[in-house]
Amino acid sequence: MSALDQASLHQLYSENNGWLKSWLRARLGNTADAADLAQDTFVRVMTARNQVPIREPRSYLSAIARALLIDKVRRRTIEQAYLQALALRPEPVEVSPEVRLSIIEMLVSVDALLDELGPRTRGIFLAVQLEGLPYATVAERFGVSVTTVKNHLVRAMTRCLLVAEH
Incomplete structure (x- = not known):
């Protein structure tokens, strides 16, 4: 990553991290999960970012965060279904x-x-x-x-x- 890329990523983060955490907190109702998901969003931006400038950073970040949130909810649903299936077994399973x-x-x-x-x-x-x-x-x-x-x-x-x- 060039210095310019690092600078633009740093600017994107510093200008939008607080907003993204608030946006996520409103949807999750949990500050810790919102902070984790915001961090995951910026990691995704950092690893997938191409050289095209981001015209609408909040729209871009919220789209990524929304997809990560859907993945998180889906995973949680699957985990709960698995735990319920284990609980329904006649013999305990460790x-x-x-x-x-x-x-x-x-x-x-x-x-x-x-x-x-x-x-x-x-x-x-x-x-x-x-x-x-x-x-x-x-x-x-x-x-x-x-x-x-x-x-x-x-x-x-x-x-x-x-x-x-x-």
């Missing part, structure tokens, strides 16, 4: 913090993958994989042929394998 973090990271990745599939492919994939429905039943439910169900499953499974390789 999971180390490291394994728990790994499981939650995997669940977040699966959620993002499912989100990328598109509604029909996602619905077909979940009907077969989670509900255990036969292809013919899924085809009837979605009003498509069994061949179309298979094609959607191939698309979903291929995407899963690509994500698993990374």
Whole structure:
């Protein structure tokens, strides 16, 4: 990063950090989370910034912060669902913090993958994989042929394998 880049980043930070924290605090109701998310926003700006000048810094920063906030809420929702599923198990399950973090990271990745599939492919994939429905039943439910169900499953499974390789 050149001195000019550092100077413009410093200016962006000093002119907008307080505003961004207030903007986030109004949405989160929590000063500590707002400060963390503001910091994450500036880290994202620092690592992704290109040489194009930012014309509307507050609009730019709030868009990044909004995306990070959505990710945070989504992750929290997934974590709560995981903890509820553990609590519903008949026998207690002890999971180390490291394994728990790994499981939650995997669940977040699966959620993002499912989100990328598109509604029909996602619905077909979940009907077969989670509900255990036969292809013919899924085809009837979605009003498509069994061949179309298979094609959607191939698309979903291929995407899963690509994500698993990374």
